[in-house]
Amino acid sequence: MTQSVVVQVGQCGNQIGCCFWDLALREHAAVNQKGIYDEAISSFFRNVDTRVVGDGGSISKGKICSLKARAVLIDMEEGVVNEILQGPLRDVFDSKQLITDISGSGNNWAVGHKVFGSLYQEQILEKLRKSAEHCDCLQCFFIIHSMGGGTGSGLGTFLLKLLEDEFPEVYRFVTSVYPSGEDDVITSPYNSILAMKELNEHADCVLPIDNQSLFDIISKIDLMVNSGKLGTTIKPKSLVTSSAGAVKKRHQKPFDAMNNIVANLLLNLTSSARFEGSLNMDLNEISMNLVPFPQLHYLVSSLTPLYTLADVNIPTRRLDQMFSDAFSKDHQLIRADPKHSLYLACALMVRGNVQVSDLRRNIERFNVLLTKCPLAHCQTVP
Amino acid sequence: MSIVTVQLGQCGNQIGFEVFDALYTDSHCPQGLCSKRENEAYQASCKERFFSEEENGVPVARAVLVDMEPKVTNQTLSKAAQSGRWKYGQHSCFCQKQGSGNNWAYGYSVHGPRHEESIMNLIQKEVEKCDSLSGFFIIMSMAGGTGSGLGAFVTQNLQDQYSNSLKMNQIIWPYGTGEVIVQNYNSILTLSHLYRSSDALLVHENDALHKICAKLMNIKQISFSDINQVLAHQLGSVFQPTYSVEGSCHYRRNPLGDLMENLVPHPEFKMLGIRNIPQMSENSLAYSTFTWAGLLKHLRQMLISNSKMEEGIDWQVRPPLSGLPTLGKASLNRGLHFNMSIANLVILRGKDVHSADLGGFKDSALYTSWLEPINAFNVWKTQRAFSKYEKSAALVSNSQFLLKPLDTIVGKAWNMFASKAYIHQYTKFGIEEEDFLDSFTLLEQVVASYCNV
Numbered sequence: 001m002t003q004s005v006v007v008q009v010g011q012c013g014n015q016i017g018c019c020f021w022d023l024a025l026r027e028h029a030a031v032n033q034k035g036i037y038d039e040a041i042s043s044f045f046r047n048v049d050t051r052v053v054g055d056g057g058s059i060s061k062g063k064i065c066s067l068k069a070r071a072v073l074i075d076m077e078e079g080v081v082n083e084i085l086q087g088p089l090r091d092v093f094d095s096k097q098l099i100t101d102i103s104g105s106g107n108n109w110a111v112g113h114k115v116f117g118s119l120y121q122e123q124i125l126e127k128l129r130k131s132a133e134h135c136d137c138l139q140c141f142f143i144i145h146s147m148g149g150g151t152g153s154g155l156g157t158f159l160l161k162l163l164e165d166e167f168p169e170v171y172r173f174v175t176s177v178y179p180s181g182e183d184d185v186i187t188s189p190y191n192s193i194l195a196m197k198e199l200n201e202h203a204d205c206v207l208p209i210d211n212q213s214l215f216d217i218i219s220k221i222d223l224m225v226n227s228g229k230l231g232t233t234i235k236p237k238s239l240v241t242s243s244a245g246a247v248k249k250r251h252q253k254p255f256d257a258m259n260n261i262v263a264n265l266l267l268n269l270t271s272s273a274r275f276e277g278s279l280n281m282d283l284n285e286i287s288m289n290l291v292p293f294p295q296l297h298y299l300v301s302s303l304t305p306l307y308t309l310a311d312v313n314i315p316t317r318r319l320d321q322m323f324s325d326a327f328s329k330d331h332q333l334i335r336a337d338p339k340h341s342l343y344l345a346c347a348l349m350v351r352g353n354v355q356v357s358d359l360r361r362n363i364e365r366f367n368v369l370l371t372k373c374p375l376a377h378c379q380t381v382p
Numbered sequence: 383m384s385i386v387t388v389q390l391g392q393c394g395n396q397i398g399f400e401v402f403d404a405l406y407t408d409s410h411c412p413q414g415l416c417s418k419r420e421n422e423a424y425q426a427s428c429k430e431r432f433f434s435e436e437e438n439g440v441p442v443a444r445a446v447l448v449d450m451e452p453k454v455t456n457q458t459l460s461k462a463a464q465s466g467r468w469k470y471g472q473h474s475c476f477c478q479k480q481g482s483g484n485n486w487a488y489g490y491s492v493h494g495p496r497h498e499e500s501i502m503n504l505i506q507k508e509v510e511k512c513d514s515l516s517g518f519f520i521i522m523s524m525a526g527g528t529g530s531g532l533g534a535f536v537t538q539n540l541q542d543q544y545s546n547s548l549k550m551n552q553i554i555w556p557y558g559t560g561e562v563i564v565q566n567y568n569s570i571l572t573l574s575h576l577y578r579s580s581d582a583l584l585v586h587e588n589d590a591l592h593k594i595c596a597k598l599m600n601i602k603q604i605s606f607s608d609i610n611q612v613l614a615h616q617l618g619s620v621f622q623p624t625y626s627v628e629g630s631c632h633y634r635r636n637p638l639g640d641l642m643e644n645l646v647p648h649p650e651f652k653m654l655g656i657r658n659i660p661q662m663s664e665n666s667l668a669y670s671t672f673t674w675a676g677l678l679k680h681l682r683q684m685l686i687s688n689s690k691m692e693e694g695i696d697w698q699v700r701p702p703l704s705g706l707p708t709l710g711k712a713s714l715n716r717g718l719h720f721n722m723s724i725a726n727l728v729i730l731r732g733k734d735v736h737s738a739d740l741g742g743f744k745d746s747a748l749y750t751s752w753l754e755p756i757n758a759f760n761v762w763k764t765q766r767a768f769s770k771y772e773k774s775a776a777l778v779s780n781s782q783f784l785l786k787p788l789d790t791i792v793g794k795a796w797n798m799f800a801s802k803a804y805i806h807q808y809t810k811f812g813i814e815e816e817d818f819l820d821s822f823t824l825l826e827q828v829v830a831s832y833c834n835v
Contacts, residue, residue, distance in 0.1 A: 001451075001452065001453070001479065002451075002479055002480055002481075039452070136479065137479035137480055139480060276453050276454075276457060278396075278605060278606045278607070279392070279561070279606065280392060280451070280453060280454070282451065282480075282481045282483060284480070284481060284483030284485075285481070285483045285484040285527070285562075287483075288483045288484050288485050288527075288564065288804075288807055289484060289562060289563040289564060290563070291804075291807070292803040292804050293802075293803065293804075293806065294806050344803075345563050347563075355603040355604060355605045356592075356604055356605055356606055356609070357592070357595075357596070357602075357603055357604035357605075358603070360557070360559065360592065363559050363560070364559060
């Protein structure tokens with residue numbers, strides 16, 4: 001089984017990252033009843049014996065002692081990272097995995113990229129090397145950042161060049177939050193363009209996301225829940241947006257629900273690599289199949305369903321509806337309308353109790369739209 | 383003589399498990415419909431071919447499992463061990479951590495040379511366990527990365543190292559609607575390499591197997607294990623023991639050799655397909671009876687009309703009249719979609735086998751002009767029934783059945799190649815555009831040869 005390291009840069013990156021780790025822990029807790037450290041967990045977490053001081057504490061098999069996330073947290077101002085370290089997830093992060101500064105980048109790509117880049121280059125490399133050493137077989141770096149700010153876009157993209165030079169064989173998957181129509185940072189267009197150039201050249205795969213789409217999805221869910229029509233049949237904690245009350249029960253911050261959607265996306269993307277299924281698709285297969293030309297590596301993502309019904313046996317029509325929804329632009333995490341332009345390639349990743357015949361049937365339905373489409377099929381229900 | 387099976391990639395390993403399971407279950411099936419002595423000889427023959435003996439009596443499959451990521455091989459090994467009836471050797475598994483990423487070039491150029499020694503060592507160990515080696519049976523898919531790329535590499539190596547043994551590759555033709563975007567590239571590269579190094583290619587199409595599951599077996603929610611079980615049933619009906627000479631009671635000793643001798647008269651024509659009759663769910667089996675005449679009639683028409691199962695056969699298709707000159711024959715063929723065969727092998731299992739009349743298959747109109755029916759057609763028989771079917775017949779044929787799918791895949795791959803899509807993923811690992819062009823040329827040649835049969 002392969003491991004992945006998550007690098008969260010900037011305020012946005014760290015907040016999304018925090019939701020991601022919370023959900024990942026919850027997912028593994030639901031699947032792994034016996035508390036044994038197995039290969040699925042090892043893809044994102046290390047099993048560490050905290051009594052041992054220094055580096056030698058890693059345990060590879062047996063019961064879970066203490067899980068540490070394979071993550072590097074980078075931010076040029078301390079506020080967000082400190083908050084994470086004081087919250088319930090503080091034990092999941094190693095104090096040696098952080099890089100912080102005091103003043104921040106001032107929403108300036110140049111400061112993030114050139115000034116802090118050169119200042120912290122050695123430190124960043126060292127932390128990355130450390131986390132890579134802890135991995136048996138490192139497959140992929142997940143970088144989470146925003147494009148509009150200073151640290152996320154500047155330092156985040158500086159990282160990409162470093163990773164390409166230092167670890168040329170490891171894939172770089174970047175989750176970028178693009179500025180949406182009503183954006184509060186005035187220099188965000190400049191920051192985004194400068195960052196895009198770096199992404200074009202150094203990333204293997206980019207998953208662009210924008211806030212407006214996430215917000216639309218949330219409004220849709222709220223409408224569904226509040227309209228009462230499906231109210232009784234929705235499982236209470238099953239919303240893609242809910243953090244099920246564990247992390248921030250009292251102060252639900254405005255971006256929490258949106259970050260949860262992105263976290264779900266990342267988890268689902270890697271699910272086929274972590275769990276068994278009848279047709280597995282690893283991350284390198286995703287990048288192989290969806291990147292026809294080296295610079296065309298921007299993937300539009302969408303998630304269905306947005307909530308689960310209490311009735312476990314999903315009747316076929318609802319399943320077919322889910323497939324249709326996956327292609328509808330209301331479920332996408334970025335504003336785009338692929339149906340009126342051209343699909344170069346698309347991938348369907350299915351989790352849960354779906355059989356090959358259902359997949360076949362639905363693909364035949366969409367045959368007009370699709371000429372090229374790979375499948376992955378993973379059996380574990382989250 | 384024994385057959386060593388090499389299972390490659392996710393597909394290969396999942397199928398391999400089902401095949402061994404089907405072989406074992408059939409050989410230990412109590413309803414053999416023949417005498418006890420007969421049954422024992424059958425069991426012993428099957429065991430010698432596919433299993434080796436271990437200390438505590440549990441048979442060990444003669445197989446080597448290879449995959450570049452551990453999930454599937456772990457699953458396969460544990461499923462076999464849990465069944466308690468047979469298992470895989472503890473050390474016959476080779477796997478890595480990272481997978482091939484559906485990239486033929488990665489499987490062939492990177493994984494191949496890197497792991498060549500370990501894999502060949504494992505195969506060597508398995509071969510040494512055999513008293514005498516009949517050949518290799520390699521199970522792989524064409525669409526993925528490991529099965530296709532590493533499979534092509536391994537077959538080439540086997541050609542070099544064991545040049546006296548026969549190799550039959552079981553390849554899985556992907557779904558027409560697509561499983562993997564680059565499946566066309568992977569398929570053409572695999573086929574062209576295998577055509578050079580393998581002795582026979584036994585092809586199973588996912589689409590056909592899916593239809594069999596849906597229509598004949600009446601399975602509502604078809605999963606891959608259902609498809610694999612149908613495949614295993616078909617393979618079992620070909621590879622289980624049969625009598626060696628008409629009338630004798632000794633079982634055939636060299637199945638692979640005899641198969642190739644009968645079916646691959648010319649190295650240009652290597653693609654074999656299996657048709658099996660009857661095929662139905664266990665529930666329906668209890669209510670059905672069969673006659674040899676009926677079964678064989680259906681089987682013959684399945685061959686001629688290129689149908690893969692006994693439902694939906696086009697009875698309008700007939701072989702052309704034998705009086706016409708060769709050219710006329712060719713044009714008539716195309717009009718009526720008549721499936722010309724180069725060679726056929728019918729395997730009959732069950733009650734009253736000797737009374738079956740195979741005259742329909744000896745018609746020279748079914749075969750090409752350069753091979754007499756007496757050479758092109760063969761029969762294998764055994765009285766021992768297969769897998770609870772009172773009478774069953776299998777047809778292994780070397781015919782034009784794969785012409786259309788092959789043409790389609792080559793066409794699609796060419797379209798993608800013309801726009802140079804995804805080529806950078808292959809050149810990254812050393813497969814250049816010339817390799818693609820070579821593959822296209824070879825396959826076009828094969829298509830033309832089959833067309834002009």
